[in-house]
Amino acid sequence: MTLPTTRVSFPGGAVTGESTVLAVHPLGDGRWGVVTADTPFHPLDHTWPDQPADTGTLTVAEGGVELAVVDCLTGAVDPSNGELLVGADIPVRRGDEAWSWLVLHVLAEQAAGSADSAQSLVGRQVTLSVDAERRAALSAAHTGCHLLALALNAALAARWRKDPGRADAFGNPDFDSLAMASSVMDTEASTDVYRLGKSLRKKGFTAEAADDLPALAEALPAITTDVNERLAAWVAADAPVRIEVPGPELTARRRWHCELPAGPADIACGGTHLHRLGQLAALETELTLSADGTELTAVTRPKRS
Template sequence: MSLPTIPAASTQVGFPAGSVSGRSTVVAVHDLGDGRHGIATAATPFHPLDHTWPDQPADTGTLTVGGAELPVVDCLTGAVGPDSAAVLVGADIPVRRGDDGWVWLVLHVVESLPAGDLLGAEAELRVDAERRAALSAAHTGCHLLALALNAALAPRWRKDPGRADAFGNPDFDSLAMAFSRMDTTASTDVYRLGKSLRKKGFTADATEELPALADALPALTEAVNARLAAWVAADSAVRIEVPGPELTARRRWACDLPEGTAAIFCGGTHLHRLGELAALRTELRLSADGSELTAVTVPERR
């Protein structure tokens, strides 16, 4: 069961700045069942799985407390409502992160606890830095793919869909997105090319100026990969813009590309410079019925 004290403030996080280690005080321990517990500290370098858009997997690593080094096998988002003393976890949270009156916690998932009362004890936190770096490369690659794909598909919009990216191109990535996931080797993005997107003005059919999307896919892939290669070669700076240290802060990915600064709201972790990559390439696939476009984007780290 949870320790009786519920923190009064949301967890402060260091991962937007790239932190992978730190020390902090244990403020709660929550029983997750099956012998697992979620340990919350006042501050942490760990990136938890987002409960509303779980695109980036959680950090893993170690948490040392009470004389024991505990493997952190997962990291979840927890929340306590304004009229409750219960910690809700993941999909059980009924509101979006940052809603007024809620306390938001990073829960470091461990499979055993040392003896004694942990509340108030100092913990040492260490993220698996190599895994973090791989996930960060995949997430940065995902955003670059979005911008490059938007540019390549811009001629396929018959009208303004009402939403543009940082460079003024119709935001195909945002408007068509059905699924996005990162792992340590790639990001996978699935776009739905259905009736709703057609009503907004997108066409996958052949026109007087363009071949059908299925026929154009090789040239489209080549154009996207050429743009990605140019951006990697430019060694552009990457940063996370954040108004405060709380988990609830609305964070924004920004990258100073040759065309200008691009920004996308994002809660994940990222590279510091594109020069940390040796290459970045995507493979575009269209489903047999033409209803879905899938992009698998692979970063090659130096």
């Protein structure tokens, strides 16, 4: 199978588009993955599956048949044998230039019908429509996740005994990147889990009391207040947000940019986002420390305007 890497329009906020069906791939359990040349759908990233996939509809131009897109996955074509692999079965990181990278719009069996019916979609013109409300909620959570990262880095800056060798856009030690264990968004919040283990301590972070610095567990209420005050100020500033898009391909290395009051901030990101922070009415995080002190969890909830 030889297919070009899918061109995507979701980084700019698109939720509709038209394209041609290039292939239909059986996924098992009666599901089918429809590959189009272009799409506004954001697929689940197999390498860093933080933002859930878009859902929506695929409407065939001839006849107007509307099919439900119940999921959206990342696929890749193995250059050695032309095999299309999906999600966790892909053995390389997204962007490997030898591979073709595809967005698969997942149709359930009742939507696609028989194998012959599914394959009959190949070559047809279709309209792709994303569930815009769900996308907006996920975009708000993803934008909130990045803002939380910057605010938490600032609030924890005093807890570094030495320079860890990695700083964020504002020059603070990049706790978010260095300690990150997992990051997951849903339509209500983003949940970030940070590992406070031996590796982080070697880099210079301290969770223990030191000099006039209280232990992290004791300081957590004040840190939470600090973070939430920063988040509130940034939301109030209605800072513009954009995604730097070097190319239309799914594999393009995109970056999130936000013009915050303290200056421009940017973070590597393959997801979707708000256009302005004024699209939020509020943004608050809750920080909790595990009983053994080895994990810090941040649950950040955006409230949209």
